[in-house]
Amino acid sequence: MSEKISRKEDTPEELTLAEKLINEGKFVEAIKIINDIEKKGDLTPTSQNKSTILKSYYLNGVGRYKDSIKLAEKAFKESQRLYNKKQSVESLLPLARSLLLLGEQYKSFEILETCKELFKTLKEKPKEIKRLDARLARLLGLFSSYKGDSRQALLYNEKALSLAQEIGDKSLIIIMYNNLGEDYRILGDLNRALEYAERGLVLHEEYYHNANPTNLAYLLSTLISICIDKSDLKEAQNYLQRLEQLNHQEDNKIIDLVYRSCKAEVLKSIPRARNRVMAEDLFRQIVEEEIINLEVWVKAIxxxxxxxxxxxxxxxxxxxxxxxxxxxxxxxxxxxxxxxxxxxxxxxxxxxxxxxxxxxxxxxxxxxxxxxxxxxxxxxxxxxxxxxxxxxxxxxxxxxxxxxxxxxxxxxxxxxxxxxxxxxxxxxxxxxxxxTQVREEKVAISKETKICLVCRGEVFGFSYACKCGANYCENCARALSNLENVCWACDNPIDYSKPSQPYKEEEEHIKVQEKVKKKK
Ligand SMILES: [Zn+2]
Ligand SMILES: [Zn+2]
Incomplete structure (x- = not known):
C-alpha cells in the first residue's frame, strides 16, 4: 500500500524530461510530451498539477504572459489544496515573472513575498532547494533592476549565478551571465559588461547551438546594447545580423520584438537621415502594439x-x-x-x-x-x-x-x-x-473619490474644493496658493482662509452612510 502511494507521488519520467527541455528552451518538444501525457489521462492530481506548472513555464518562455498567469494561478490554488509547498513555490515563480514583465509590479511584488515565505518552509533535498533558490534570486534580481536598483540586482544575480554553478544548471548560468552583463552596462562598466555577455554567448554555443533561442536573443540584444554604448557600431551590426537570422528561423513573439527593438537602436545610432527614418518607423510600430514587455516598450517610446x-x-x-x-x-x-x-x-x-x-x-x-x-x-x-x-x-x-x-x-x-x-x-x-512605495494607489477610484487636480492623487482629510468643482489636496492647494493662487479649472483665486469645505465633505459622507443604513 505505502509503496503504491509513494510511487504515485513520484513525477512521471515524461514530466521530468519535459521540465529539462523547458529549462533548455526546447519548448516544442516539451509541450508535445506534456500534451501526450495529459491525453492519456491517468495522472495523479500532483502530477497533473506539475504538468500545469510546466505549461505555465512554457507559456512564460514563449512570451504568452497572460496565458502563463492563468495557468500559474490555477496551479497555485491546486497545490494549496494538495498541501504541496514545493509546487506552491514552483507555480508562484512563473506567476511573479509574467506579472513583472507585463508591468504589474504590485501584484508581482506580493507574489514574490509569498514565495519567499513559502520557500523558507520547504523541506526538500539540498539540490532541489538550491535549484529553487537560484530561480528565486534570479527573479528578485529582475525585480531590482526594474526598480532601477542595479547594484541590488547585481547582488541577486551573482547569488543566482553561483547557485546555478553549484548545481550545474547550464541554462541558468547563461541567463545569469546575460543579466550580469546588462547590470554592468547600466552601471557603466562596459568592459566587464562585455566580458560577462561574451562568456554567456560562448557557453550558449558550446551547449545549445540552435536550441534555447530566447536566451540567445537576449544575449545578442545585451551584446548589441553594450557595443552601441561602446560606439562599436560594426560589432553591433554583426550581432544584429545573427539576431536577424535567429528571428527568421523562429516563430516567437519575444524574439521578434527584441530583434526589431535592437534593429531600431542600431539604425538610430548610425547618423544618416534614411536610417533614422527607418528607426523611427520601427519604434513607432512597437509603441503602437500591445505591450508584451514593458521594458522594451518604454525604451521604444x-x-x-x-x-x-x-x-x-x-x-x-x-x-x-x-x-x-x-x-x-x-x-x-x-x-x-x-x-x-x-x-x-x-x-x-x-x-x-x-x-x-x-x-x-x-x-x-x-x-x-x-x-x-x-x-x-x-x-x-x-x-x-x-x-x-x-x-x-x-x-x-x-x-x-x-x-x-x-x-x-x-x-x-x-x-x-x-x-x-x-x-x-x-x-x-x-x-x-x-x-513600490505608495500602495494606496492600488485602491480603485470610485465615483465618491475626490481626485486632486494637480497631483492626481486621492484627496484625504483636509483639502480645498473650489466652487467650480475642482479638488485640491492640502499639499497642492498650499503649493498653488504660494505660486499663482488661482484655480486651474476656473481661474478664480484659491481662497485659503475658509476651512469650511472639509466639514461639508464630512457631512455629505455621513448622509450617504445613513442612506445606506436605511436601505438595510
Ligand atoms: Zn494634490
Ligand atoms: Zn475652480
Missing part, C-alpha cells in the same frame, strides 16, 4: 521621442511638436496604467518642456508644478528637488523666453534653452521603471 526632437532641431518645422504631444500622452497613459510613478513624473516634466518650445510659459510652469507635487506625493524626493531647481531656472529665464518668442527663435535655440536633450539622456540612464 523614449527613443521615438528622442528621434522626433532631433528632427525638430534639424528641420525647424513647428508641426513636429504636434506629433510629439500624443507620444507623451501615450507614455503618461501607460505609466499610470502600470503605476510607474517615476515615469509619470518624467512624463509631466516632458510635457512642461514641450510647452516651452511653443512659448506657453504658463502651462510649462503648471506641468512642472504637477511633476513636483506628484514626485513629493510618491516620496521621489531627489526627483522633486531636481524639478524645483528646474522651476527656479525657468523663472530666471522668463525674460529670455519672451525674447525668443519676440524674435521667433529657431527650434534648436529653444531646445537648447529647454535642456531637453539632457532630460532624455537622464531618462535613458535611469531605467527605474517601477516604484
Amino acid at each position: 523614449i527613443n521615438l521621442f528622442d528621434l522626433l526632437l532631433a528632427e525638430l532641431r534639424i528641420t525647424n518645422i513647428v508641426e513636429i511638436v504636434d506629433e510629439i504631444r500624443p507620444v507623451i500622452e501615450k507614455l503618461l497613459e501607460i505609466a499610470e496604467d502600470k503605476h510607474s510613478n517615476w515615469l509619470i513624473v518624467e512624463a509631466y516634466i516632458l510635457k512642461a518642456k514641450i510647452s516651452l518650445l511653443t512659448f506657453n510659459i504658463k502651462q510649462a510652469k503648471r506641468f512642472l508644478t504637477q511633476a513636483q507635487q506628484i514626485a513629493e506625493r510618491f516620496g521621489l524626493n531627489k526627483l522633486a528637488k531636481k524639478i524645483s531647481d528646474e522651476y527656479e531656472d525657468l523663472l530666471k529665464k522668463s525674460d529670455l523666453w519672451e525674447k525668443l518668442e519676440e524674435t521667433n527663435a529657431p527650434m534648436s535655440t529653444r531646445l537648447d534653452l529647454a535642456k531637453l536633450d539632457e532630460k532624455i539622456e537622464g531618462i535613458f540612464r535611469s531605467k527605474s521603471l517601477l516604484t
Whole structure:
C-alpha cells in the first residue's frame, strides 16, 4: 500500500524530461510530451498539477504572459489544496515573472513575498532547494533592476549565478551571465559588461547551438546594447545580423520584438537621415502594439521621442511638436496604467518642456508644478528637488523666453534653452521603471473619490474644493496658493482662509452612510 502511494507521488519520467527541455528552451518538444501525457489521462492530481506548472513555464518562455498567469494561478490554488509547498513555490515563480514583465509590479511584488515565505518552509533535498533558490534570486534580481536598483540586482544575480554553478544548471548560468552583463552596462562598466555577455554567448554555443533561442536573443540584444554604448557600431551590426537570422528561423513573439527593438537602436545610432527614418518607423510600430514587455516598450517610446526632437532641431518645422504631444500622452497613459510613478513624473516634466518650445510659459510652469507635487506625493524626493531647481531656472529665464518668442527663435535655440536633450539622456540612464512605495494607489477610484487636480492623487482629510468643482489636496492647494493662487479649472483665486469645505465633505459622507443604513 505505502509503496503504491509513494510511487504515485513520484513525477512521471515524461514530466521530468519535459521540465529539462523547458529549462533548455526546447519548448516544442516539451509541450508535445506534456500534451501526450495529459491525453492519456491517468495522472495523479500532483502530477497533473506539475504538468500545469510546466505549461505555465512554457507559456512564460514563449512570451504568452497572460496565458502563463492563468495557468500559474490555477496551479497555485491546486497545490494549496494538495498541501504541496514545493509546487506552491514552483507555480508562484512563473506567476511573479509574467506579472513583472507585463508591468504589474504590485501584484508581482506580493507574489514574490509569498514565495519567499513559502520557500523558507520547504523541506526538500539540498539540490532541489538550491535549484529553487537560484530561480528565486534570479527573479528578485529582475525585480531590482526594474526598480532601477542595479547594484541590488547585481547582488541577486551573482547569488543566482553561483547557485546555478553549484548545481550545474547550464541554462541558468547563461541567463545569469546575460543579466550580469546588462547590470554592468547600466552601471557603466562596459568592459566587464562585455566580458560577462561574451562568456554567456560562448557557453550558449558550446551547449545549445540552435536550441534555447530566447536566451540567445537576449544575449545578442545585451551584446548589441553594450557595443552601441561602446560606439562599436560594426560589432553591433554583426550581432544584429545573427539576431536577424535567429528571428527568421523562429516563430516567437519575444524574439521578434527584441530583434526589431535592437534593429531600431542600431539604425538610430548610425547618423544618416534614411536610417533614422527607418528607426523611427520601427519604434513607432512597437509603441503602437500591445505591450508584451514593458521594458522594451518604454525604451521604444523614449527613443521615438528622442528621434522626433532631433528632427525638430534639424528641420525647424513647428508641426513636429504636434506629433510629439500624443507620444507623451501615450507614455503618461501607460505609466499610470502600470503605476510607474517615476515615469509619470518624467512624463509631466516632458510635457512642461514641450510647452516651452511653443512659448506657453504658463502651462510649462503648471506641468512642472504637477511633476513636483506628484514626485513629493510618491516620496521621489531627489526627483522633486531636481524639478524645483528646474522651476527656479525657468523663472530666471522668463525674460529670455519672451525674447525668443519676440524674435521667433529657431527650434534648436529653444531646445537648447529647454535642456531637453539632457532630460532624455537622464531618462535613458535611469531605467527605474517601477516604484513600490505608495500602495494606496492600488485602491480603485470610485465615483465618491475626490481626485486632486494637480497631483492626481486621492484627496484625504483636509483639502480645498473650489466652487467650480475642482479638488485640491492640502499639499497642492498650499503649493498653488504660494505660486499663482488661482484655480486651474476656473481661474478664480484659491481662497485659503475658509476651512469650511472639509466639514461639508464630512457631512455629505455621513448622509450617504445613513442612506445606506436605511436601505438595510
Ligand atoms: Zn494634490
Ligand atoms: Zn475652480
